[in-house]
Amino acid sequence: MYSVEKTKGISFIKSFDYILFITVLTLSAIGLVVLYSATLSFENGDSMVLKQGLALAIGIVMALVISLVDYKDFKIIGIVFYVISVVLLVYVKFRGVGAETWGSNSWMQIPVFGSFQPSEIAKITFIVVISTFLERIKEGQGGKNIAKFLIYSAIPIGLVILQNDFGMSMVFIFVFFVMLFICGLPYKYMLGAFIAAIPCGVFTWIFLLNDKRRDRIRFFFNPEDDQSNAGFQVLRSIRAIGSGQIFGKKLFQGIQTQRGTVPVKESDFIFTVIGEELGFIGSAIVVIIIFFLLLRCVYIAKNSRDLYGSFLVTGLTAMMGFNFVENIGMNIGIFPITGLPLPFVSQGGSAMITNYIAIGIILSVSIRRKRSIFNSSQ
């Protein structure tokens, strides 16, 4: 099989990326407080926050453990998780649950743990595996690897699309194109792909989207049309955010949040709670933290010791970045509603753990990145 060249002589404590880690922890802490506020009016609000805290703790531990592992090992072990996640995706295709609550049967029930979405974990394994092929392509071993890259990409993307999970499908497709782009795909191909996407979009609209999803997109353009579902949600969230004005209504005192007029305020629309209760100042701080996080990730990708690390971080950053931008965008009515949660903030255990796994991988790359001469001489 493959052999990997390990990075040696790294002091974990010294090289650890405290900047990234603290940024993520800050965002998670804000998220936990806001979630507490969002679920105040729920009967089971406390247990929701408790579960979220537990998921956060698990996530932090996993991130630290993963950061200890040299990311080059993922070239080998990643394929194992890839296979597992594909099997799970196939399983939920037939045995999945959750359509009533979340709009698609992409969930499975795990005893004790609760509900879990295999596509969350598949995102990571997908990035881990295709990064391997991209590195080889970039190193001049095209041909067979291009085919492998396409096949290994197509399987999870296809399965996710078949699940009818629009948001998740968009994440996969976005990550796929960003990685292709970073890999150096000529702009003319990118343009070609974009043009090709138009008939695909029409095809998707007609054959693949269910009514609920179609409404979400339709009402995105015309929210006033619909007072009960998607458009209704957006109007209410914009109104709640707007009423927060500059300083917000103070934590736990957002009238609309607390009175339940904000839809799915604990997950998809948690940014609305931030907007209403913390005002423009709070929202801006959260967005700036997110920007700083993405900036840091791109920096790590750019300074990765090798191409593989760079592709890994790029893919994971694209994944998180898409989630951040799309989620906040739908809260303020500039993107359609897709049901993508706000990473590290929205309620949801499997998303939290997945995101921390991603952070663990990025940390691993960061720890082993190239240092500037000045730094390495220390």
Place this chain on the structure above:
Amino acid sequence: MAGLGLTMKKRLIFLLVTFSVLIAALVVRVGWIQIVQGDFYQKKAFSQQTRGRDISPKRGTIFDRNGKPLAVSASVEKITINPQEVRESKLDQETIADNLGEILGMNPEGILKKIKKKSMYEIIKRKIDDEVGNNIRKWAKEHDVGGIYIDEDSKRYYPNRNLAAHILGFTGDDNQGLDGIEAVMDKYLKGVPGKILSETDARGRGLPLNEEKHIGVQDGANIVLTIDETIQYFAQRALEKAVTDNMVLNGATAIVTDPRNGDILAMVSKPDFDPNDPFGCPTDTDKAEWEGMSSEEKKAMFSVVWRNKAVVDTYEPGSTFKAITAAAGLEEGIVTPQTRVNDFPVIVQGNTIKCWRGYRPHGEESFAEGVYNSCNPVFVRLAQVMGVSKFYKYMKAFGFYDRTGIELPGEAQSQIHAQPKEIDMAVAAFGQRFQISPIQLISSYGAIANGGTLMKPRVIKEITDSDGNIIERFEPQPVRNVISKQTSDTLCEILEGVVSVDTATGGNAYVPGYRVAGKTGTSETTETKSKGRYIASFSAFAPADNPVICVLVVLDYPDPSSPFGHGGGKIAAPVVRDIIENSLEYLGVERRYTEKDKEELEDQVTVPDVRGKSTAEARQILSATGVNLKYSIEGEGYDNNTIVVEQSPKPGISLTKKSVVILYTYKPQQGIKVKMPDIKNKTIDEAVETLSKVGLNVKGKGIGVVVEQQFEPGTELEKGTVVEVELRFLDTE
């Protein structure tokens, strides 16, 4: 191991720039919503959060000047539903509609329609009794039907029914004021509606375990009127009687004010309605007739019965206006009460104006007598001396050109010649050919009575909150000084003569002990020639030397076939008399009897108790009263020692002299019956004589000749019965 190529680094930077742009866009958009549009969304959010079920505030009470409630709000309930929630109940919609309809006495189809609606709030029925509300509660609980809400509602209730209906007005289905004070003061009375907030999910369904919050409900303020419930009642009773007695066809109005401050103490307009049910059968309409009316006829009827004639109608004031002409003449020094005048016909621009008694003019007389006799030519000549500009200057000063500004809806604008010619002035001098509202006329009389200051009529005294604290006080408002105190005093004296001088026109308003000053009026209308429509009125105040009340009664179109005619002195003056007598007595104004009054009073005697006495003793006692109290003894074989067992009339009743007391020496099963004779048109002396012959007694009211007797001629009466009769001067104008 290959390092990152330049392309890859460039593209990573490109990716970073893309994220930066997107993030910047998010911040800008968030800033736009929160900073630029923040206010807008803040307001929107507020209106959203208060979108719940309404709770009606308790509408303020309307009190009379003494704190007696005239309009109150009773707490009732209303049924509303959230159709979406109702539809989720286990019971099917048809059954729910049927059951609700049955409990509420409504058509189930209408309810079913509301249940099927897409909204989140539908009113099913308002103003239901608590009992019905409880039945709904029980039913909803039994059948586990959600989404049905029973909340407080308030219902307007007028305890005195049609009393002061036109002043109070009425409210509509939503408790909004539609007429009268209810409409004018609606913004104070209505209060601020509150909301019942309950948490809902995105679809407006109530979430379980939610507490309901009642917020923002603020009860309405109370209005204290200047109206005195008791005086209002006196005025209404007197006017109702006059309308019936005189077969008044076009309605009538009576206003009572306090001339010192312009307070409206009473204001009655007939026909009227019951504000508890303003859209129901009016007070004076026959139920059966009402049922038979078409909706157009009913509508026409409403416009009649809701009409506050005292304020929204105009009429030609007729001779009552002569007081104003007299005031102007006295103020200008053109006449004094003693000035010699005559009432021979006067020709103005080719029109001959004669005295009402043109067939036998009063001839030369003093100006005061001219007023007593209401001679038109006297006033025409007075106006001619004054000249057009001065005459109309006084009309303006007395406020006839302007609305009085009374706080009641729809006050009429008077119609007075814009460019009056001499003939216009000549007829205006005795109150014809211009239109003013009754409230304007009584205000001008107030100015005459109070020493010369025109007061703005005041109907609202103050606004109080629910604890009775005064929020706003409405002070009496003088408009301007119109005449001097001296003129006022002189005119008061003359007008008192109109009532007290034997031959004068206003004698029917005379109240023994109270000095009433006033002026009669019999106005012609455009329908006088064709239909015989006159407007009879009388305007007066009392006591003449220190007036505390001012009364105007206007009777529009007494039926020409009425036996009492259409003269203001005949039919309106007695109404004023009743109102003044009752009101002054109620207000505790002491009677000061004139010599003439005393003489008449001395004719009265109180029947002593002679039961249980011997006939001889009884005879002695009755003679000892010092008056000519007659008696007759009924029984067989009595002598001086026989005991009087029963007497008629009973002791304590006051009788005129020449009355007969019947003494019974046995216990009569039933008194001896006699037949009531006809005493119509007899003087009081003649009546007493006629009645005493058959053994009946008289109690008279008023002076003049008998116009009404308590019992029809031929009625069988017990001997000794006291017959009440009403007297009136019938030869006056």
